[in-house]
Amino acid sequence: MSRGWGPWDSRPPGSYHFQPHPFGAPHGRPGMGPSRPPWQPQSYPRGNPRHPHHQHRQKRGWDGNGFEEWGGYMAAKKAKLQGQFQERQGKNAASNSTSAAIFSVPSADELKRIMMTHGGTYHHYYSRHHTTHIVATNLPDSKVRELKGEKIVHPDWITHSLKEGRLLDDHPYQLYVRPPANQATINFPKLDDSAKGLMKAEIPGAERSGGEENADSASSRNTGEKFTGVSGGGNANKKVGSSTKANTDVCTDVSADEYLGITGSHKREAKSESLLPLVNMQDQGVGRGILYVPEISKEASGKPDLHSSRVTESSEFNGEGLPFSGRPNILEKCVKTGDVLDVQVVNPDSFDEEVKKFGAGSSMDSDHPLKGNCASERTPLEGVACFRMKSKDEVCVTAIVKEPSKKEREAASLEDNVNCKTVEEGEGTGMVSKPLSSTTNEDYVLPHSNLPQNLKMTSELEIPQKSELSLADDESGEKHGKEGGRSQAPAIDSCDNEQEVMNLNEDDWDWEEEKVVIMPKSPETVKPSTSHSTKSSKDANFLSEFYSHSRLHHIATMGAIFKQYVDEKSRRKNPSFPGLDRFRLWLQMQPERVKEEDIESRVIMHIDMDCFFVSVGLRNNPDLRGKPVAVTHSKSRGPIQPRGQDIQYELEYYQKKTWEKGKKVGSSMLMDENPGEKANQLFDDTCSTAFVSSCSYEARAAGVCNGMFLGEALKLCPQLKTITYDFESYKQVSYLLYDTLAEFTHDLEAVSCDEMYVDCKKILKDIKATPLQFASFLRQEIKEKSGCPCSAGLGPNMLVARLATKVAKPDGQYHVPSSQVGAFIANQKANDLPGVGWKLSKRLDILGIKTCLELQKLNEGRLQEEFGAKSGTTLYHLCRGVDNRAVTSTHQRKSVSAEVNYGIRFTKPDEVQEFLNQLSAELASRLSSLSVKARTFTLKLKVRALDAPVEPVKYMGHGVCDNIARSVTLGIAAREPSIIAREVWKLHCQLSAIPSDLRGIGIQATRLEADDMSSSSSSVAKQQSIRDLMTANAKPKKFQPLTEVGKIDFDVLAQLPPDIQDEIHKEYHLPKKTKVQQDGKGPIPKPTENIKIGEQEKKKAANLCGETETDALRELLHQWVASGPIPQEEDVQVLSSFLCDLIQEGELEKTLLLLKRLHREVRKLKEERQANCWIEAYSCIVSRVQAQCLVNYNATLDLSE
DNA sequence: ATCCTCCCCTAC
C-alpha cells in the first residue's frame, strides 16, 4: 500500500522523516526492547487500497449537525405553534391501531404515519414539486405568503377523511383562502373500502392547483416521506391491486408502477399530467404503454375501480396528449381543462376481455404508430383508453392497461442482460474499469452504446436532428409528466426543459421517448464540462475527487477492509500467535497473579483508538499535543463570502435539533451547560461548515464533538487548532492495530478501522493472566507500534465491554467483572446503549427514561409494544447488561453501494444521466473487486424540499431533503456498468425528480451472488473447493438472536437480581440453575457435528423411503440443505435416486413439489452464502430426474417458476 | 407464516 516508507510516507516530503519520539512514547516496557519507531514499514496485506478511514462518535447527537429537521416539520411546527404539539410519538409508534390516535389531533409523527399508511406521502418540508397539501393549524403570515398558491389545510381534513372512509373535499379545511379557480369539486369515485384506498388515491390527487408538484416519487410507490404521494399511484396500486394482479407487479416492478403512477398523476393534478403518465411509461422503457383511443364507451366511468380526477390545466394536456400520437385528434378533442380522467388497471388475464368491452380489440394493430417503437421493447405494456365527454366541460378518459406479469418483466430483464452482455463482450467493455475514487471512469461505455437495436430504431424513425435538444426535453418532460408531479406549472418553478417538452410533436415524441431510455447522447451532451473544476456533480472528476476526500467514504471503506481482513485471518489454517510468548514473558515480571475466584468464564474486550484521526495526526504535530485539536478539511476559518439569509431557514431546525442533542450531549459528557446551544447561538453564516472529523480530548472539554461544524467548534473553543486529514496513515495505523491483535488471537470482530472486539476467554485461560493485564500489554504494544493511544473496555459480553470502553477513555482501560454487571449497567445512561441513537433517545425521554435502571422497569412486552418486537426485546436485554452475541470474525457482505450526497448540483437531465453512468461504473467496479454480482439494484435519491433554500447552510451540502428510492430485480445477477446504468436510469425516470432539485444520488446492489467458480480468486464470498469450504466453515460463528437459549449469558444472568433471573429463566424455560454452556457460543451445536448429523438424518430418511408424506419430505429437504456448507455427493445421489423412484412410481406431482421446494431452498442459500455449490447439486439432481422422466414419459417436468 | 419492498435508524 503505501509506498513503503512507513506511516509517514503519505505526507508531503517535508513533513515526514522520523522524529525520535514524537508522541508521548511509551515508556519502555519490560518485556520489549527499546522502542524503535514502531510505525516502521510493515508489509500490509494487499488489501485494496481503498480509502480507509473511519470514525465513530458517541451517540450524542452531533452527527446530524442539526440542520436537518427531525420530523414533519411543517406539521410539527404548526402543531407547536398552536400549543398542541404533543409528542406522542412513543405512543403511536408502537401501535398498529393507529386508529385510536388518529382521530384526535395527531402529532406530526402520527400524521406522517397516517399519511404513509394510507398511501399519501409526507414531506418534512414543503416541496413545491411534491407537496399537494400543507397541513397546519396555524401559520405565520410570512409563511402563508411564502406558500401562496398552495393548499394549506387543517389536519382534520386527514383525520376526518379517514373517519369517513373517503377523501373529503379539502375545501372546507383550507385555512387560508385560496382561489379555487377552476377547482370544481372533485367527484371522487367511491372507493371500495377504507380510507386507505382513498387516501392514496385522493390525497395525491387532490389536485394542487399549482400543479407543480410533485410527483415525484410520489408517483407510485410510496416515496419516502412525502405527503402526498402516492396518490394516484398509490391508490391505483392498492386498489387495483386488490382486485387484480396488476397490483403486485406494481409494487415490484418498474413498469407496473409506471402505469399506476400515471394513474395517480391523473388524479392528482389535473394537469396535463393525465396523459403524461402514459408517456412516461413508455419513456422508461420499462414497458411501453400503448394507448389507443377508441370511441366513447359508456361503461367506463361507473366501475368501482375507476378513479377520476379533474383536469385542471388544459394547456399541457394537449401537448402531452401527443404521446398518443395515433390519434391526436381525438385527444385534442377530449382532453382539456376540466376533464376528468378515469383510469383502470386491468388484470392481464382479463385484459383481452376488457379490451373487447371497450371495442378496442385492435389496439395493438401492427400499423399503430407506436408499434414500431415497441418492437424493441422488452415488456410491452398494452393499454386502451377511452375518452368521452361527460358534459361540455368534462371529458372522461378511461384507460385500460395490461400490466406485464412479474414473470414477464423478469424475463424481459433477463433478456436485456443477455443482450447487453453479449454486446459488451464483443466490445470488450464488459469489464469494469477501475474502482473507486482514484480513477475516473473514462472508459465507461454508455449503456446505449451497447444497444444497437436502439440505434437502429432511431434511424428508422428518422428523427429530426434536433435530437439533442429534444432529448433533454423529453427527459424532463417525461419526468414531470410521469408522476404527474412536478412538471406542469411552468409559471412557478418551471423546470428547464419543460417548455421544450411541450413543443414536441407526435413524431418527435415517439422518438424521443425511446431516446430517453436508450439513446446515446451526443458526445457534447454527455461530456462533462471541460473545466477542471470538481466542485459539483456536473464536473468531470467530481466523483473521484469527492471520494478521495470524503472521510466517511474512507471510514466505511476501511471498515469493510478490516472486516474482511479479520475474516481472512480467522480462516487461516495454522495460525501462529507470536504475541503470546511476549505476553508470557512480560507476565513473569508482573507481581500480580490471577486469583482463582476472579476467573471469569467469559471475557470480551473492546478496543478503540482514542480520538483516532487526531492521534494519528499528532504524530507529525507534536507541538499540538495537549492542546485542543481537530481534524478537518477546512483551511480557513469560514466561507469566503457570507452565505446569506438561507441560514435562517435551516437554523430553525438546527436549533430545535441541537437542543435535543444538547440534552443528550450534556448528560453524556457531563457538561454543566449545553455546549450545543451556545455554539448554536453564535453560529452564523460566516462560520466554516467543514466537519470536525475528530477532536482531541482537550477540545472535547470545551464542548467540541466529532461531527460538529468547525464553525461551531471554534465558537466553543476559539483556540482550537486544526490539522488536515491523512487517510493513508490512518489505514496504516489500523493495520498496525489489527496486526498486533492478530498476534494474540483471531477471535476478533472488526467494528471499524479504529475499533474491535476481542474474545479473550481462551487466552486468559491458557495463559494465566487477568483481563487487565492482557489489556495493559496490548495497549502498550499498540501505542509503541503506532504512536497512538487506545482504550480498552472488558466485560463478560460485548455490550458491557463497549460501555466499559467509554469509561476507560482516554488512554485507559476498565474491566467490569460479571459480578458487577448489575450495578454497572444500572448506572448507564439508556442513551449510551448501542442502538439507541437520537430518535430512540427522544422517545425514551418522552417516557421519562434516562438510565438503564429506569428502562429495566418496563417489561418486555411493553418495550415491544413501544419499539417493535425485536427492538423491544433487544432493549429489554441490553438494559440489563445481557448480551449473548458471540464475537464473530467471519463476515459476509450483503450489499454494496455507492452514493454521493454532497456537491450534487445538476441543471440538466443529461448531467444526471452522465453522473449515474459514472456511479454505475463505480459500483460495477466495487462489485467486480469483490467478485460478486447482484440481482437487485436500488436507486436512492435525495430531493431538495422545495421550500428549502437552493443552497443549504452547509457548503455544497444536501440540506433538507426528502429521500426516495426504488429498486429493480433482474432475472439474473449482473454487474456490468452498462446494465446497472440502464436499469438505474429507468428507475430514475420513474422517480422523475427534477435535476436541479437533486441533492443526493446513490445506487445500492443487493441479492449478491458470487461469481462462478471459474473466475478470479478475489476474496470475500469467493467460492472455494468443497474441501476448502468444509474446513473454512468448521468454525462458523453465527449471530444468534438474543432470545436464543443458547445465547444466554449465564455469567451475567447469575449476577442479576433474583427476580430478574426468574423472569429470564421463565422466559427461556430454563432449568433453574443451569450452568451449562458458559461459553456463549457453546449452545450452538458444533458445526461439524451438525453437518454429519444432518446428513445422516437425511440419508436415512431417503434410504428408508419410508417418509412418503410430502410434508415430511419437504422438511427433510430443508434439513438437508441446512445441514452443512456443502452438499455431499452421496446425499445428492441418494436424493436423486429417491426422486427417480418417485417418478417411476408416477408420483409426478410430489416430485415436482419437492424439486421446487429444493430449488427455493437452494436459491436462498445461494444468496445467503453467495455460493453455488447447492445450486449445482440441485442441477445435478434435476438432470437425473429429468432423464428419468424422459425414459418413463418421454417428457420432462416443467420446473419453471 | 414468510417474503419482499421501501423505508428509517444507527454506527463508525
Added chain:
DNA sequence: TAAGGTAGGGGAGGAT
C-alpha cells in the same frame, strides 16, 4: 467555501 459514505438491523404493510 468542502468533500454529509455505507452496511446492516429492523419495522410497516402488502403479496403470497
